[in-house]
Amino acid sequence: MASEQSRTRVFSAPRRVQVDEHASSLQAIALACCGLAGVDAAVVLLGWAINEPGLERVAPGLAVMRFNTAVCLLALAVAFAIPRRAAAGRAVATIGAGVAGVLAGLQLAEWAFGIGLGVDQLVVTDPGSGPHPGRSSAAVATCVLLLAAASLTTGRRRAWRRTRQALLLAPAAVAWLALVGYAYDAQSLTNLGSFFTIALHTALAIVLLSIAGLASTRRGRLEWVLFSEDAGGALSRRLAPMALVGLPFIGLACLAAHRLSWINDVTMVALTVVLCTLAFGAATWTAATRVARLDNARRATLADLTQLKQGLELQVAARAEQLRSRHDEIAVLEDRQRIAADIHDVVIQRLFAAGMFLHGTPTSEAIVQERIGSAIESMDAAIRDLRNSIFELGGNQSRVLDLATAVDDICTDAARVLGFRPDVLVDDPDREADTVRDDLLAVVRESLSNVARHASASSVDVVLRTGHGLISLTVTDDGTGMTSTPHSSGTRNMAERARRRGGDCVWTTVEPHGTRVWWHVPGTPSDLVLEPAADDIADDVADDPAPDELADEPADEPELDADAASAGLGR
Known part of the structure; x- marks a missing residue:
């Protein structure tokens, strides 16, 4: 020790x-x-x-x-x-x-x-x-x-x-x-x-x-x-005093004994040799013991360093294996994200553009309208499936972080059918709307589709606001306005999405012409809940039938009539 x-x-x-x-x-x-x-x-x-x-x-x-x-x-x-x-x-x-x-x-x-x-x-x-x-x-x-x-x-x-x-x-x-x-x-x-x-x-x-x-x-x-702390230095410190002082002293003592006539010449020489041998042997033994201790200490230190080196090598090997495994995982995730990005940026956008194009196809035949609606619903289902696949692949993570960009992308895609780009305003500083992201994006798409099919509008405003316990989305167009109560699968889905989250979706007419869609659900609880910025929405809602009342109408009524009557639906 x-x-x-x-x-x-x-x-x-x-x-x-x-x-x-x-x-x-x-x-x-x-x-x-x-x-x-x-x-x-x-x-x-x-x-x-x-x-x-x-x-x-x-x-x-x-x-x-x-x-x-x-x-x-x-x-x-x-x-x-x-x-x-x-x-x-x-x-x-x-x-x-x-x-x-x-x-x-x-x-x-x-x-x-x-x-x-x-x-x-x-x-x-x-x-x-x-x-x-x-x-x-x-x-x-x-x-x-x-x-x-x-x-x-x-x-x-x-x-x-x-x-x-x-x-x-x-x-x-x-x-x-x-x-x-x-x-x-x-x-x-x-x-x-x-x-x-x-x-x-x-x-x-x-x-x-x-x-x-x-x-x-x-x-x-x-x-x-x-x-010096090495073996040579230790050996020198043990032998040098004996060589420089001890041996001359032994010779001097034997010479003094000879001069006092205690021993003769031969005895003096023999005694000097014996004493020098014993003294030098004792010094050598002491030095060898010291050198052995130093060598044992060196070996113990070397063993400790070897053990430490082996431990470090094992840690480095384990860490390298973890890094290789992590590198493989990252490579897989990068491939998934790349595939997901390709699907989102190319396939989904093309399907959405095709759906918008079909929405804007003018026709008065019920059979054609029905088939177009079925194709659009199939495209919507395909888009949902693709989005689920993108989420499972991990490619939608970056987009989930930015709802404003997603809304802006939808409006950019809608400009191909509308002929102009809708104005977008997103006021969500605390990112409350991310909790209803999927519903909001679906409502935006459906509202812009309705504007493209029926409104003949020249401008559309898309406004998303959060605060005071309310998540509010309004889509306002300057089209031909509402001619009858909206009654289609798209509008029912918009209302159902709001009701499932404890909110509602209402349609009102805008003066002198146009339509406003107000889709709202509860957000973060607050002591004060504000209505949408337009005061005429609250006044008109009381006179217009709610979408849940429209759901009780006869199912055999063609959806085309309701769609044709809902010219220019907005968000």
Whole structure:
């Protein structure tokens, strides 16, 4: 559980925050190392300035840090410690590294060519013995030159970082060898003549400056060893302390036991080997355990990601299947709507136009009139069946949303027979008339058919209004007017449609000539119900027989007479 929480914290933390924390820690390490190396060099320079030999060496009998060496190490400490974000910082760092590099290069040239360039005792006089007083050893000058070159190598490319780290590790290895020689009192590792003589505090300062340079290298090996979460970083953090501190300490302890005559030479060597093996084995076991935990965490995370991936794939597959199924359904619906639109726009309109044409056919023969009526009723039945089919196919949905357009389309079709287009006014802001849509459209068609057959009108007004609890449709023409009570199957159907919904349909004469049809049914309940706009309709309704009274007349009376008498019926 703890490992899962740790992994959660690592994965959830923003990468920029982690990088900033690492950079600040590495910068602190670099500053600390530069500070110690700088203090070391400054103390030596002070000893040379006041001529105090005790400050020039760590202990009597040990090697002395030369004045030029102290100057170079102090300049390198400044170069590695100074921030390089600003131009001034970069300039100071370049000057410090340049001074150290020039001094070290001149001294190496003196050793290489056997010449004296006058830089050994340029500032102070070195009273020490030796063939070249004041001159740093070749090993120290080489280490300083490598450190200066590393300080000047600041490219961000991977090859530059590798070069910089190689330049830093070489002097660190030489200085570490000298430190081990001092720890084991092995003069062969610390004093090999004038070419390889390194003072104790010189070796320590070189190691500190190498660490500072490695710490200031962004995305370098030291950062990877200290902060990496992978198996390599974990293994390095477990083995590096044992290799750098543990094994030298074991060797030093065995050497001390030999010097105290507790063990002989052979026993010392055997004991050193055994203890180093045990220590290194323990460190390896600890590192392997840590790596195993990291690997188990990686495997658990990979398993979780695999499971999550499989779940997402299943969801995507299911969603894709739903989309394909939906796409097929949409394709079917589009085909149905297209077929329904073709039926409505072509077939139904042609049937309606044919019916209107038959309505307007003048004839006085009863048999012909009867056959024409039968044909018209068959066409009406066919139109109703087609409209039901359109509704079932889904093609009438868009038209159901717009009753005004449907009325306007009917009037446009009627213009082919009337010879003019009726004027249309639809006042239905709350879409109340949609509840009686089919009845309204049928009444409009029948009223316009009657006008075309009998009225000989030159204008027709179609008005649909809703409100105050009433749905009102009026069709007014300026034709010949009513000559008798309307009595036909069409007018009976109009009245029946109104009565089925609790309303009524009345016909009145308009002065000076013409006919008005008022078809009305109850709408949304309201406290106030208004009559139609024309006041003469209400006055004439009381004198005219209602359609329900006409339904009781003898059935054997020809419908043609009633139709002929109802010239110019309107809505």
